[in-house]
Amino acid sequence: MNPSAAERLVAYMQAYAEKDLPTLAAMLDDAVRLQDWNIAVQGREAFLRETARNFDQALSLAIEIVRTFESADGRQAAAELKIVVNGSIELSVVDVLDFDEGGRLLSVRAFKG
DSSP states (O other): OOOOHHHHHHHHHHHHHTTOHHHHHHHEEEEEEEEOSSOEEESHHHHHHHHHHHHHHOSOEEEEEEEEEEOTTSSEEEEEEEEEETTTEEEEEEEEEEEOTTSOEEEEEEEEO
């Protein structure tokens, strides 16, 4: 059985918290989009470059998934997150992830609360 969008979201968050760029790269569609409150990039290489830059800036990274939501069609999932960077910078974030029919990540939109 294929993982649900919410399960894919959890796997993405685990890989992100572990700074596991190869695992993240394997999840991506070639035309993936990334948008947060500071940047917007499109394409696998741009996504990975921005993610690697974020990893370099964070000496430590902890992500707590407060709750997840999944669309009725199973192609989108969202998570309310508590993120702690470098042990002291706390962020409340909502990430919305979109997947294609094969489960590849099409977009990540992050909203800071």
